Amino acid sequence: MMLEQAISEACAAVGVIPPRGRVAMRKWVQADTLAKNGKGDGRLICDEFRVTAMNWQTGDKATVWLKDEFTPAEKKRFAETRAKDQREDREKSARAAAIATKIIAASKPGTHPYLGSKGFPSERAPVIAAEKVAEIAGDYMVPDGACEAVVVPARVNGSITSVQLIWRDGTKKFLFGGDMGRASHRIATGGDTWLCEGYATGLSLRAALKGLSRKDTILVCFSASNIAKVASTIKGRCYIAADHDAPPKTKPEQFDGLGAGEFFARKAGRPYAMPPIVKTDFNDLHQSEGIFAVQRVLSKLIREARM
Structure with missing residues (x-):
């Protein structure tokens, strides 16, 4: 498979707009997502064997392989690499799930300006203050000047895997590393x-x-x-x-x-x-x-x- 086709397929799978021009190899490249407020929330990395795309708004990740067949040496090397990647992904998912659980526990039912702007001013949903989000998850989850967010739990088979935070202006954030596939x-x-x-x-x-x-x-x-x-x-x-x-x-x-x-x-x-x-x-x-x-x-x- 040609690199350009692999980039297109990986990006399509997670709702990322492929970056223009030549993509640097073995370096994460910033891209936009298809969703609203998606500027800079996509990432792409390529090497001579695969392309991986990530959507920070949704938590989706997809890898497309450039080759169907590998030499014995390549198979061994990529088996080791894949095992390492899987271990790291499991660790990230576990951390994200733990943080999500803390965010949900710290939230309180209330109305929110975002829901009001969407036609539901009386809707009560879990809401959390920006300061508490930064304390639990880190500053990257909080847009500049934000006050409080709607907390939308993400579950797979009934288990918490992540949360989506929706801020007043409609900006949506997910925890890094959270498992969002089928959530x-x-x-x-x-x-x-x-x-x-x-x-x-x-x-x-x-x-x-x-x-x-x-x-x-x-x-x-x-x-x-x-x-x-x-x-x-x-x-x-x-x-x-x-x-x-x-x-x-x-x-x-x-x-x-x-x-x-x-x-x-x-x-x-x-x-x-x-x-x-x-x-x-x-x-x-x-x-x-x-x-x-x-x-x-x-x-x-x-x-x-x-x-």
């Missing part, structure tokens, strides 16, 4: 399952489905790529409320000409719907056109999925 946050429990990316989108789904007299499970999956991973674990009927992302400007072929939301919704193989306007999600639709507009899209998806 989700449940905000409603019921019959069928709905998957979405963001917390505010999940709240809009909850409101819309309640108005349709439906009691369903809603899982926030944190990123488009992770929706496909979570979908693979769901038994029973499952729908995806995807963000209507625009195709990447610099690499429109990265997602087969689609936006990340639709690309990974298709990859998940489950019925999906998007709001009609590009660069919006269902919370945007809720705020701009009202809850009935969201309900119309969801009702259409349900009807068509059952035909």
